[in-house]
Amino acid sequence: MPAPAPANARFAKSHEWILTGEAESPVGISQHAQAELGDVVYIELPEVGRTVTAGESIAVIESVKAASDIYAPVSGEITAVNAAAAAETSLVNSDPYGAGWLFKIKPSSPTELDALLDEAAYLAQAG
Amino acid sequence: MVPFAGWMMPVQYKGITEEHLAVRNACGIFDISHMGEFLVSGPAARDWLNSLLTNNTTRLGVGQGHYTLLLNDQGGVIDDLILYRTGAESWFLVVNASKIDEDFAWMQSRLIVGVSLENASAIYAGLAVQGPRATAVYQQVAGAHLELPGRNGIDSFISLRGGNCIVCRTGYTGEDGFEFFCEADEAAFWWDEFVEHGAAPCGLGARDTLRLEMGYPLNGNDLSPDRTPLEAGLGFFVDMDKPAFTGREALAHQKVHGLPSKLTGLRLTEKGPPLRAHYQVFANGQAIGELCSGGVSPSLGYGIAMAYLPPAFAASGTSLQIDIRGKRHPAETLKKPFYKK
Incomplete structure (x- = not known):
């Protein structure tokens, strides 16, 4: 089993997690989402430096089943992308809260983080 | 689970890649109960089937089967199917789940004296056991006295529980293996038997990647009423030299004028x-x-x-x-x- 979500992870209903309390917050997809998607085979990441808006589709994860959009959980600037995960896509399946992170956002309006769910609330609504 | 041709079917059990490789390297099992089974019999059955299907039914001996196509009058594909000869005057057809009603209506409306046609799709469940270890799995389950038929062949037996079992040496994966049809109330028993002896449960996802790697067409995606089997690269399964069959004229026209x-x-x-x-x-x-x-x-x-x-x-x-x-x-x-x- 993969490691549990870090305690400071917050979740969007669209299955992304983001770490709170960091200047540049890593973002990935949830354990639940990676299990639903199945083996990830391709990742399209946003450009570093791009300004994104909460809810905007900014990346694509393709699994053996389907292509899925990844949305920015908060507004801000993309400060880094995980080239290792793009090259070794199975990291998203094996370690979604660790080595399988996708990109980092420098939040422009940190209050948006308050609107996100903690893991228990996320899992409750994800069914 | 996803809806597929009116059935709820699993996309995967453990993971598409793992299931795919199990079939390529060892043995996997697919529930193919959604597929349709027709029984055709009668003194005129052979020639009637030959007039509806592209492959040449007169080449099939008892116990043999082949891939063939049901065409519309324009030469387009209604369905691709496997036809087996189970006796001098009896035949077994396995058709696509999404086309059961259409195929049956098409064939029934063209019935002639001397042929009877039965849709047995509700009677039979189906399991496809595929992979290099499939024959070994079969031997362990069925016992040494029951051998698999030869490539594309068909055989049947009565199970110890009393149900009719049909076993065909065919598949949709590019690997050796067999397709096993039993009466629906025995399906869970046979599934458990094959799994216990080494067949890994596989879902629709692996079924699709396995057939795609082989370039096998999926009706509805790669075959359609607007494309002929010649366009689909299936000319090998079309006998232009046999007596007339439905769609032949359109194919002959393409042979002369080229494929679109x-x-x-x-x-x-x-x-x-x-x-x-x-x-x-x-x-x-x-x-x-x-x-x-x-x-x-x-x-x-x-x-x-x-x-x-x-x-x-x-x-x-x-x-x-x-x-x-x-x-x-x-x-x-x-x-x-x-x-x-």
Whole structure:
């Protein structure tokens, strides 16, 4: 089993997690989402430096089943992308809260983080 | 679980890649109970089937089967199916789940004296056991005295529980194996038996990647009433020399005047997203077709696809582009099957 979500992870209903309390917050997809998607085979990441808006589709994860959009959980600037995960896509399946992170956002309006769910609330609504 | 042809079916049990490789390297089992089974019999059955299907039924001896196609009057594909000869005057047809009603209505409306046609789809469940270890699994379950029929062959026996069991040496994966049809109330028993003896449960996802690696068409994606089997590259299963059959004239016309399109294998030439159905194919900036099937090949590690393309672009090694979310990715055509042992 993969490691549990870090305690400071917050979740969007669209299955992304983001770490709170960091200047540049890593973002990935949830354990639940990676299990639903199945083996990830391709990742399209946003450009570093791009300004994104909460809810905007900014990346694509393709699994053996389907292509899925990844949305920015908060507004801000993309400060880094995980080239290792793009090259070794199975990291998203094996370690979604660790080595399988996708990109980092420098939040422009940190209050948006308050609107996100903690893991228990996320899992409750994800069914 | 996903809806498929009126059934709820699993896409995967443990994971598509793992299940796919189990079939390539050992043995997997698929629930194919959704597929349709027709029984045809009577003194005129052989010639009647020969007039409806593209392959030559007179070449089948008792206990043999072959892949064949049911065409409309325009030569387009209604369905692809396997026809087995179970006796001098009796035949067993396995048809696609989504086409059971259409196939049956088409055949029934063309019935002649001396032929009886029965839709046995509700009676039979089906299990496909596939992979290099499939015969060993069968031997362990059935016992040494019951051997599998030869390639494309069919045999039947009565189970210890009293039900009729039909076993066919056919499949949809490119591996050795068999398809096993039993009465529905015995299906769980046989599934458990095959799994216990080493067959890994496999879902629709692996079924699709396995058949796609072999370049086998999926009706509804790669076959359609608007395309002939010649366009689909299935001329091997069409006997133009036998007596007239439905759709023959349209095929003869294509043989003389050329094919409007060819079902062509494609792959990306650089690392890129997996290919999926309905992506547009471009040549020199012009759209020339769209992918009808696509996916990631677990055996090869890259995306593969098929598309109906104008013959001028169908030769293997032709450089093309595939549009994925607005970006054109360099691609090339290649020969099927994509996967070779």
